[in-house]
Amino acid sequence: MPVTPATLVRHELVGLEVAVVAAPNPDLEGVRGEVVLETTKTVGICEAPRASESRTESGGDSGAADDGSERVSHVPKDGTTFAFELPGGEVVEVAGRRLVERPARRTENTGAHTWR
Numbered sequence: 001m002p003v004t005p006a007t008l009v010r011h012e013l014v015g016l017e018v019a020v021v022a023a024p025n026p027d028l029e030g031v032r033g034e035v036v037l038e039t040t041k042t043v044g045i046c047e048a049p050r051a052s053e054s055r056t057e058s059g060g061d062s063g064a065a066d067d068g069s070e071r072v073s074h075v076p077k078d079g080t081t082f083a084f085e086l087p088g089g090e091v092v093e094v095a096g097r098r099l100v101e102r103p104a105r106r107t108e109n110t111g112a113h114t115w116r
Contacts, residue, residue: 005092008084009099010107013038017085018045021093024079031073038103042074043082043096 003011019032037044048070077096084092099106 003086005086005090008086008092008094012103012107013043013084013099018043019083020045020075020080021083022081023075028073028075028080031075033070033073036072037074040102041078041100042076043099044072044074047071047073 003016013035014037016035017033018035020028020030023029031045031047033045033047035043036046077099080096082094082096082099084094086092
């Protein structure tokens with residue numbers, strides 16, 4: 001079954017590009033990257049470093065504590081609105097409360113199919 005806006009909440013989220021549109025913690029708004037981990041209540045988003053944050057104009061290290069490596073932000077699902085980019089390029093906003101469930105259990109749900 002292909003990933004579509006209607007079936008997104010029943011699919012594996014790991015590997016999809018995502019952005020946090022709204023969150024109870026304002027520091028999490030704007031976090032964007034690839035989903036690398038999913039638990040019952042959180043989504044792990046790997047944020048790639050921005051060039052301006054990890055390098056100076058001369059191309060050398062900025063000397064900051066951040067070594068420019070990727071960072072994983074653990075964002076709570078409940079109360080957060082996510083914008084997922086589907087493989088075809090379409091962006092779909094999803095309320096995190098629709099994702100609060102064990103990932104394996106959530107992907108077993110088939111929606112309105114009458115044969116199950």
